[in-house]
Amino acid sequence: MYFKMNYLAQGKLCPPKELLLMRLKGGIFLKLKHILKRAFQSITVASLTVSLALPVSASSMDPGEFAKQNGAYTPAGNPSVTIDHSAIAARKKLKDKDVLGPVDPAYTMDVSYDSENHHVSGTMNVTFKNNIMDNLENLYFNLWGNAETFAENGGGMDVANIKVNGKKAEYEMNGTSLHISGLSLKENKPVNVEMDFEVNLPEQQDRFGWYKDTVSMGNWFPILSVYDDEGWNVDPYYPYGEAFYSVSGSYDVTVTTEKEQVIAATGTEIGQPTVHGDLATHRYKAFNVRDFAMEMNPNYHVISTKVNNVDVNVYYSDEHAKYADALLESGAESIQLFSEKFGKYPWPELDVVTMEGWFGGMEYPQLVMISFSGERSLEWTKSVNAHEIGHQWFYGIIGDNEYDEPWLDESFASFAASLYDGELDSLEVPPVPDEYYHLSSPVSDFTARASEGGINYYYWMIYGYGSSTLNDLRQELGDSVFYEAMRSYFKEQKFGVSSTEEFISAMERSSGMDLSEFFNSHRVFVSDQQ
Template sequence: MIKLQLNKRFTALTVVFFILSLSLFAVKLHVLERITSVYSNGKLLSEKNIHAYDMEVQLDPAEKMLTARQKIHYVNHADRPFHTLYFHLYPNAFKLEETVPFEKKEMGLAYPKGFEPGYIQITSVKSRDEALSYVVMGKGDTILRVNLIKELEPRETIDLDIDFAVKIPPSYGRFGYGENTISIANWYPIAAVFDHKGWNLEPYYAIGDPFYSDIANYRVSIAVPPEYIVAATGNITKKENKDGKVVWTMNAKTVRDFAMIISDKYKIMEDQVNGIKIFSYYFEDKYADIALKTARDAIKIFSECFGKYPYEQFSVAAADFFIGGMEYPNLVFIDEGLYRGERQDILEYVIAHEAAHQWWYGIVGNDEVNEPWLDEALTEYSTLLYYEKKYGKEVKDQIYKNMIVHYYHTYREHQPESNETVYRSLHQFKDSMEYQVMVYYKGAMFVEDLRQQLGDEEFFKLLRVYFDKYKFKNANTEDFIKLCEQVTDKGWRDNFKAWLRYHQE
């Protein structure tokens, strides 16, 4: 995610430098096969050893309600048996003003017509037609605990059936509706990650992207009135008329999440690059062609820099979304206001940033709650690489200097006692401004320093090996450090400690 709404004290200065830096716009690299073979993923993912979600959904656009039946094929990847399973219920964060994932200063932008609640209601949980007991718990009722009848042993699987209903709020965020769009993201029961720390059950924080999930396969069908167009994660495999509605069916393999955005006003532009279809969903927008071209170029550039984009499509969708941009697998939401006026430079930057997230967090996952720097710093620096590869190194250096470095130092001048720690959890940042400066900007400065020390050949080799080793997996900071040391045969722990204030847990 890239957030454009900042603390008022710095907003004007930020926008000035943002526009000044972006107004300057006027090799493919290979990894040695020896390195690739050493750090390859090993066995391929199959239908049997990853989670799978199959959902049939009905949308009532007048009531802004979803009703859904969900089948989950759950795989125990842990080395211990489970008596219970946990799922995130993110929509319940929208039930109360006290728990909505927005800072107080954002409420007027998030709810321009006033607050109304959103939620998810679980109506039944079954396994093979046998009812299972469950509890809705956690801050804001955002966790579903399902009690199993018998232990689920390591490498065993279980099939669950969950019926639920979702109320969509009038919110201009990831989950909500506005004048033009219905954004359906982080909307269904999604399995919590179990890792070396145990179950990850963090709430839906207002700062950053508070998500952490495993790769899964999805099949989703949604019935909508015929005038609506659906943009979604995955490939649209079928559209059929049924009972006066159109049922859209999407299939997505090895993705980390599933999102949709729906509108009765969308127009569509299409392109392709390297056999990948690129879609732009827009309204009567002045810069719709820029969105399509940026998405196409970004997918091409990042595929060459890091590793091939492994999916068949990528979509950019204009949205009633005040934050700027937000990434989901194969799909990004972009503030529709960026398509108008004189904001084409910012539109390009935001789309390039969200496209880079397809690699960092989308394909190579990480814990965005406790280690947000890992995907955001790489993504912010990848955005600079987009400009370097497309417009030249001088343009990249100007943006880096005039926006990243200058904004970081401006913040430090106004906040001389601010916490300089980059490596920390979302709840440890005092506000979204501190988070953005430390995680995005100082994080990108660290990556630039790493590049300067490594040199381009080893730097890009490192990123390609990191992508190859951890694609469709979750990585952490310790994994990244060890890989740096393995690829370069040099110690890097002191650099991570100095720049990020990283400490091994």
């Protein structure tokens, strides 16, 4: 996800003449290192302000006034960052058991979308292998659409008629978690879960919601939670970033809606839509992806190109036509560059969609959302797009637990954007002075101090300092060794789920160097996840 950040010293925006506008990742602008050091001498929690998406609790300035200064959309209300302790209680420490699952999930969905009522209804069938334990008694799904920030604007999800292996199952919904209990599932045997579900999309500019003619369907369906050495992961929704965590699988999605709708989606459309009266039925298939998203707008235009045998499509509305060519150009260039530096883009298609929104950009497998609030430069547009496409590698292909280890995707995507922008040599960002905050800290460490500026420090550390740390590593190893190590890391973790420990091990193994001092000095600690 992308956010534009402005850095302030002594509570005032630094004069433009003092700034070297260098993007850490699509549009994060920082001062030169020596100016940053001077700023840190007098910086306070209240003076570090994020210009996009920060409600009152995370900003020292009135959000309406700050929005006026920056042309940003300010979300209504104050999204909660309170942890759902009843959900977290489902996580049991199991450090002696090395497991990650359920594996090989295959989702089949048949849904209808009613654009008049902004309502989705349909069925879902998901099969997977129980690699977790014998006589598995519980299953969990994430229902991200039930997050408080969406409920405040009319959003929500509901499920019914759940069956496991053909038998009616007991279940309970608690906020964004769905708990199916009373099971006895054999280890290493296939499991089938069926359910009906309904979704009300909130009226808001967001990755999940609708605004004017645009419908954004990110994190819109019940998705299997991940079971790992901490047990079931049912962390709370994080409104200032991501808390998503899922394993790779396959999707077969049929969606029926008004025939005028133009749809961009994860995967590839199978054949032509079937038209019946005022409706059309589309079918999409996707493989080796860890989520499935869609974006709809009846007024979308589409332009396309091909690079490395990948179809790159840009879906844009009339008000964003001026950005379409820049998005197509940066989309193709990013795929080519990142395939060379990190590893080959594995899917046949990538869709880039435009929308009105406050957050800059958002990533899903094979689909990225670029949101515009007011006028943006073409330079900004390309850089944001590069950041979101960078996520195709870091989270899409190489997965991670975004709640526990957010740096593993956001820092890496920010580094990728700076690589695209040709600004790595000027990428120097110090950490925040408070050593409580680590680069490897989980989201909960930042939200625990939200009232003390923790959300601001999340952006600074995870986006800014994280990308700078990776660049320091590049300089430490040299380009040849660094990018060869990154390609080895890609091969090892492709379509899997990585960790800080595994990244460090991959870099040490490939480079033949002991990097413990480097990572410790950059506040990257494996112990943060133990």
